[in-house]
Amino acid sequence: MKMAQLSSASGVPVATIKYYLREGLLQPGQRSGPNQSLYGPEHLRRLRVIRGLLDVGGLSVAAAHQVIDAIDSDLGLAHTFDIAQRTVSPQLERTALAPDALAQVDDVLDGWLVSPDNPGRLAAARVLQTFRELGQPDLSGWVPAYAAAALAVADADLDEIDARADRESKTEMVVIGTVLGDALFAALRRAAQEHVTAERYAAPPAP
Template identity: 60%
Template structure:
């Protein structure tokens, strides 16, 4: 298919496709003339993946390029996870976090195989530091319960990957699950908060999605 058809099939404007080509996010088509190329189903799939990472996942173009390169590589999945986590996480200097906050999150993560520079560990410690500053108490094991929920989510992530036998498909699931999984979990948390608060406080939700 020509670029115009690729645009129609994928839903991505021609100008955006050309931008993705220039940024090396999308592979070139098969050249048929000096200014023409043919594209196929793999280009459609790649465009949809790129849009998911950038438009839904919120990745910068440079970060999207890095995780796409990880998908295309032969890197071990553990390394692909590290790349995906780094691209979606803010860089945090551990020296800027109160040691007591780091000790508290390490107590929560006791027994977990987590590196000292893991972006989740550092971000969680900084959240604990902020909670302390505003006087927010953890009176009912709030943080421990979050950690338990996070383990369940991580197991769901890994189960999805384990169900695939092809390395490329596994790597793509690692990246998509890491990038879009954050957005999905935050969205489900918002819905769950409304549901539970309605049950607890008899609030009437603005809309209902109850199913039989």
């Protein structure tokens, strides 16, 4: 497959593919001459992964690069998870967070095996800190429901990863699932919000 075909098959402009090659997001094709390269189906697939991470997952090119490197490198499952999580999470210093916001998170994470520097723990603390700054410290009916739902989803994530056969496929699901899972849940939450709102407040249909 040549550049033009790769471009039309993926829907990505040639100039953009060249840009991805420059940035190292996409592997160079197989050289067939001093100024010719051939691309295979794996390039097409990689291009689709890239567009998914950028467009659907909302990642920056730099973040997509890190995440793709994690797919390619042969690390353990837990380590790959860690890289994917750190890449898609905001960089937070544990010391920059209010202790009571952290305590509020830990309260809800009671019994979980989570490292103190887990990016999710810190990001959750920041969200709760924001609510506190807005004068809404009591979310004891709300946050635990999120934690329970997150646990169920994480279980499903691991089930889905287990269902993959080979290591490469598992790794890819870790990375893509981490990124696209956020988008999927957010989307389904919107649909569920409309449903629950309709169910609670709309006039019941005539019999």
